[in-house]
Amino acid sequence: MRQLPRLGTGIGWRPEIADVVEAMPGIDWVETVAENVCPGHLPDSLTRLRERGVTVVPHGVSLGLGGAERPDEGRLADLAARAEALGAPLVTEHIAFIRAGGERTASPLLEAGHLLPVPRTRDALDVLCENVRIAQDALPVPLAVENIAALFGWPGEEMSEGQFLYELVERTGVRLLIDVANLHTNHVNRGEDPAKALDELPVEAIAYVHVAGGFERDGVWHDSHAHPVPRPVLDILADLASRVTPPGVLLERDENFPEDTAELSREVETIRATVRAAGGPAPAATTDAPAAPAVTGAGDSVRGRVALAQTALLSALVAGTPAPEGFDRARLAVQSRALASKRADVVAKVAPELPVILGAPAYRTAFLAYAARRPMTDGYRRDALDFAEDLLLEQRVTEPGPRRQLTAWWLERSGPAPLAGRPVARALRAARFALRRG
Numbered sequence: 001m002r003q004l005p006r007l008g009t010g011i012g013w014r015p016e017i018a019d020v021v022e023a024m025p026g027i028d029w030v031e032t033v034a035e036n037v038c039p040g041h042l043p044d045s046l047t048r049l050r051e052r053g054v055t056v057v058p059h060g061v062s063l064g065l066g067g068a069e070r071p072d073e074g075r076l077a078d079l080a081a082r083a084e085a086l087g088a089p090l091v092t093e094h095i096a097f098i099r100a101g102g103e104r105t106a107s108p109l110l111e112a113g114h115l116l117p118v119p120r121t122r123d124a125l126d127v128l129c130e131n132v133r134i135a136q137d138a139l140p141v142p143l144a145v146e147n148i149a150a151l152f153g154w155p156g157e158e159m160s161e162g163q164f165l166y167e168l169v170e171r172t173g174v175r176l177l178i179d180v181a182n183l184h185t186n187h188v189n190r191g192e193d194p195a196k197a198l199d200e201l202p203v204e205a206i207a208y209v210h211v212a213g214g215f216e217r218d219g220v221w222h223d224s225h226a227h228p229v230p231r232p233v234l235d236i237l238a239d240l241a242s243r244v245t246p247p248g249v250l251l252e253r254d255e256n257f258p259e260d261t262a263e264l265s266r267e268v269e270t271i272r273a274t275v276r277a278a279g280g281p282a283p284a285a286t287t288d289a290p291a292a293p294a295v296t297g298a299g300d301s302v303r304g305r306v307a308l309a310q311t312a313l314l315s316a317l318v319a320g321t322p323a324p325e326g327f328d329r330a331r332l333a334v335q336s337r338a339l340a341s342k343r344a345d346v347v348a349k350v351a352p353e354l355p356v357i358l359g360a361p362a363y364r365t366a367f368l369a370y371a372a373r374r375p376m377t378d379g380y381r382r383d384a385l386d387f388a389e390d391l392l393l394e395q396r397v398t399e400p401g402p403r404r405q406l407t408a409w410w411l412e413r414s415g416p417a418p419l420a421g422r423p424v425a426r427a428l429r430a431a432r433f434a435l436r437r438g
Contacts (some may be wrong), residue, residue, distance in 0.1 A: 007248025155326025162200025208248030
């Protein structure tokens with residue numbers, strides 16, 4: 001297992017707080033969402049940070065390493081390109097599945113638009129291990145994978161989270177990104193003891209640690225990344241840091257940024273002080289340890305079983321089919337609403353014109369109604385276009401002004417290339433759309 005650099009204390013870089021992050025004192029490194037970075041056109045802020053010697057780590061959210069299918073080669077190539085463009089010492093992803101269905105299950109391909117937990121079973125571990133090794137072979141730098149937050153548990157699980165992560169590391173040599181906020185989430189939502197998880201997982205494999213805030217509603221903890229870090233999360237961080245000094249610790253904040261920008265600096269300093277006060281031992285200096293043993297490929301029968309289980313669950317969450325046997329139906333309903341809300345939020349960011357055209361409250365009401373009828377199948381940008389098309393074709397927007405604006409927006413973006421300055425192409429696309437309405 002290759003020794004990774006000591007990252008120090010950092011913060012998640014987001015465009016909305018780029019200037020704030022640049023001005024923060026004592027920031028050793030930043031993490032950016034990999035899919036939001038174009039290798040040939042890095043944001044000026046990230047370029048300036050790199051020139052100052054600040055390490056930038058790309059954090060992937062779309063591979064779906066816990067899914068039944070092998071990782072998509074295109075997505076892996078994109079992640080590798082981002083790592084090279086940023087000069088990153090490692091890349092990170094999640095232990096989660098995002099999409100299910102398709103040819104293996106003879107069913108429509110479905111997307112959650114968010115990270116969903118994999119079952120802690122032997123079948124799921126076999127698939128995950130092979131997927132991780134495929135990703136490791138395709139990436140130019142080491143990979144670390146993150147434990148995720150869950151609103152529900154799978155029936156019939158065969159391992160605890162710590163045992164599952166231990167075996168994953170043992171079989172693949174992958175590094176771990178431990179999110180202590182997610183350990184807290186799973187404590188509240190699933191009754192899992194964070195200290196027991198820390199007892200069981202290989203702390204020497206930790207590449208770095210995430211710290212984030214959330215909120216509790218009706219006995220369910222939501223890992224929002226939009227609230228201050230609560231004391232229980234800091235307590236778990238202190239417990240981890242008493243066992244080993246993590247090579248890096250990072251504050252995640254994705255939205256609802258405080259007006260007082262000094263608040264983020266104070267949170268970063270609190271995290272730094274928590275690790276320092278815990279006084280744990282430094283990680284062992286593991287330079288070039290023996291390579292992890294070869295992972296036996298997960299056979300088609302194993303992948304098939306995982307695919308069927310994940311498809312049944314995702315269909316219940318996004319397509320309204322009955323909940324699979326053994327799941328907590330109330331929790332699945334909470335997850336289903338959370339996925340729809342997340343979907344509406346991300347589409348509003350991808351296509352900010354839509355809430356402006358429709359009005360923010362009307363946009364959200366219309367989109368949630370649309371999401372209940374139409375599962376996402378091809379990412380958020382396609383989802384935004386399909387939503388606008390649905391509104392137009394079904395006459396759900398009738399006021400002349402908003403309808404004209406929505407039509408113009410859809411026509412401009414619905415083809416393979418923008419139509420600005422191409423009146424003939426715009427007219428042809430408008431004619432095709434009129435025929436579809438007829």
